[in-house]
Amino acid sequence: MSSQKQDEAKTTIEDVLEKPSSRRKFLKGASIAAAAGSAAVAASYMSAADPASAGELKLRWQEYFKKNYRIMSQEEKDETVTRLERLAKMQDNVDVQIGNEPPVEKVLFGYAFNITRCEGFMECVTACVKENNLDRKTNTQYIRIFEMEPGQLDPSTGDGQYYHKVPVDDKFYMGAQCFHCEKAPCIKACPTKATWKEPDGIVVVDYNWCIGCRYCQAACPYYGRRFNWGKGEVPKEEITTKQHYLGNRKRPMGKMEKCTFCIQRTRKGKLPACVEACPTGSRVFGNLLDPDSEIRYVLKHKKVFRMKEEIGTQPKFWYFID
Amino acid sequence: MKTNSKFFILPIISVLLMFMLLRDGAVAVASEKSLLEEVKAVNEPFDSQSVKQVRPVTQKTVLAKEEYQGGTFRVLARKHAIERYKCSRCHLDKPVLVTQGLELTHGNVVINHGRKGDELGCIDCHHPDDRDYLEDKKGRKVDFDHSYQLCGQCHFRQKRDWLGGAHGKRVSNWAGDRVVYNCASCHNPHSPRFEKRFPATYSVPLN
Numbered sequence: 001m002s003s004q005k006q007d008e009a010k011t012t013i014e015d016v017l018e019k020p021s022s023r024r025k026f027l028k029g030a031s032i033a034a035a036a037g038s039a040a041v042a043a044s045y046m047s048a049a050d051p052a053s054a055g056e057l058k059l060r061w062q063e064y065f066k067k068n069y070r071i072m073s074q075e076e077k078d079e080t081v082t083r084l085e086r087l088a089k090m091q092d093n094v095d096v097q098i099g100n101e102p103p104v105e106k107v108l109f110g111y112a113f114n115i116t117r118c119e120g121f122m123e124c125v126t127a128c129v130k131e132n133n134l135d136r137k138t139n140t141q142y143i144r145i146f147e148m149e150p151g152q153l154d155p156s157t158g159d160g161q162y163y164h165k166v167p168v169d170d171k172f173y174m175g176a177q178c179f180h181c182e183k184a185p186c187i188k189a190c191p192t193k194a195t196w197k198e199p200d201g202i203v204v205v206d207y208n209w210c211i212g213c214r215y216c217q218a219a220c221p222y223y224g225r226r227f228n229w230g231k232g233e234v235p236k237e238e239i240t241t242k243q244h245y246l247g248n249r250k251r252p253m254g255k256m257e258k259c260t261f262c263i264q265r266t267r268k269g270k271l272p273a274c275v276e277a278c279p280t281g282s283r284v285f286g287n288l289l290d291p292d293s294e295i296r297y298v299l300k301h302k303k304v305f306r307m308k309e310e311i312g313t314q315p316k317f318w319y320f321i322d
Numbered sequence: 323m324k325t326n327s328k329f330f331i332l333p334i335i336s337v338l339l340m341f342m343l344l345r346d347g348a349v350a351v352a353s354e355k356s357l358l359e360e361v362k363a364v365n366e367p368f369d370s371q372s373v374k375q376v377r378p379v380t381q382k383t384v385l386a387k388e389e390y391q392g393g394t395f396r397v398l399a400r401k402h403a404i405e406r407y408k409c410s411r412c413h414l415d416k417p418v419l420v421t422q423g424l425e426l427t428h429g430n431v432v433i434n435h436g437r438k439g440d441e442l443g444c445i446d447c448h449h450p451d452d453r454d455y456l457e458d459k460k461g462r463k464v465d466f467d468h469s470y471q472l473c474g475q476c477h478f479r480q481k482r483d484w485l486g487g488a489h490g491k492r493v494s495n496w497a498g499d500r501v502v503y504n505c506a507s508c509h510n511p512h513s514p515r516f517e518k519r520f521p522a523t524y525s526v527p528l529n
């Protein structure tokens with residue numbers, strides 16, 4: 001990349017981040033149709049068709065005009081999570097705690113998956129759905145387990161929709177989810193800078209800044225991103241109430257979402273829900289910058305490989321064999 | 323549906339943008355040092371107590387009689403989870419009617435451990451005289467809470483990986499004190515292979 005091009009790129013980022021109006025400017029520039037789309041989003045957001053109290057309308061109004069999470073001050077972050085908690089109470093009558101824990105210093109999260117051990121039980125998938133409040137109506141899942149023929153290592157050749165007793169003899173199982181690439185093409189694709197990599201390596205989405213254009217999904221070479229077609233319907237008694245702004249909080253309709261390494265858990269030292277649920281211990285998670293961590297042991301002592309290594313996306317998700 | 327109309331327009335733009343991205347993507351091929359090399363170069367110890375808000379494991383644990391990376395770690399205790407422990411409550415000095423006792427008390431135990439047709443017997447692992455303990459091949463007593471010492475005799479590769487962190491897993495936390503599952507927390511020692519079963523759910527096509 002030439003330095004001139006780099007400068008250009010930099011200005012665009014600054015434009016988008018610092019001028020609140022440029023998100024709309026982008027849409028205008030891209031196409032009139034898209035601008036119309038954005039208007040529709042705005043209208044739906046502010047729609048007063050349902051009876052809402054003045055207090056709720058005020059909160060929604062303030063929510064609509066907030067900044068991108070990345071340039072919010074700590075005070076603004078605290079304000080928005082408080083607003084969101086109050087809105088959850090008003091709209092759905094649920095008591096949620098939305099955190100905004102910052103990344104832990106000297107931590108870079110990494111993940112390893114043992115393809116010799118996984119037996120395809122998919123308990124990780126159900127745990128993830130529950131933890132991250134995924135839409136039950138469309139059966140959204142961040143994790144996909146592929147049943148693979150021996151010798152194959154590309155999940156696209158496997159069966160991602162099996163339903164029979166597992167493990168099947170002579171098959172093996174391979175999990176895929178967002179790999180939190182160090183050089184993530186999805187981030188470059190986003191026209192509104194609604195998705196980025198946090199210092200602890202987690203690739204996140206600001207659900208309020210996302211316009212639902214799905215460019216990032218098209219750019220992801222893996223099976224990382226999920227588009228939220230619905231309202232995220234979760235039975236009230238099943239809602240995970242410990243949430244994070246960048247994690248499992250309620251997503252507005254028409255936004256992009258994906259695995260966040262359970263940011264609401266892992267920033268507090270807990271394991272992601274999938275790791276905790278895995279009955280075979282195929283999932284290893286930890287701090288890549290800790291030479292004594294389990295993940296580093298795997299990287300040092302096991303034969304590891306990553307999916308589509310050659311395209312240079314540098315996923316922080318390694319497969320390994322015993 | 324009042325807002326659905328906007329979704330029709332978006333796929334069209336997506337296709338256009340895809341072209342631009344694919345062209346860009348070709349330039350993004352790795353040139354610098356790989357992530358793996360960078361990661362492996364970090365050798366400064368990390369203070370895993372520095373992560374605030376870690377909740378200590380609530381299950382019962384014991385200090386392992388092995389080392390992890392030169393330090394200590396804990397394993398989930400086992401004895402309290404064994405239904406009929408202490409075994410010496412029945413296995414006293416008084417003789418137990420073996421055939422009947424086996425049917426009545428341990429009839430649920432199915433041994434599916436070892437080579438087919440040549441499965442292990444009770445006293446291959448249980449102490450022949452003191453039933454409150456296991457016994458290793460060298461005749462040493464092994465506490466049920468430390469059964470990894472026994473399993474590791476044959477499954478030494480698994481034990482090595484378990485010690486390092488590539489087999490089994492930690493309990494609840496990646497940070498804080500290291501607590502790991504014991505062998506028998508996950509495996510039924512009498513039939514250690516996981517049984518075949520239906521997956522917990524199924525997947526629909528990707529959107």
Ligand code: SF4
Nearest residue numbers: 178179181186220224
């Ligand atoms: S796996 Fe896909 S969504 Fe996740 S960081 Fe990589 S490119 Fe982005």
Ligand code: SF4
Nearest residue numbers: 190210211213214216
């Ligand atoms: S759909 Fe993806 S590319 Fe589009 S705004 Fe949202 S995060 Fe960015």
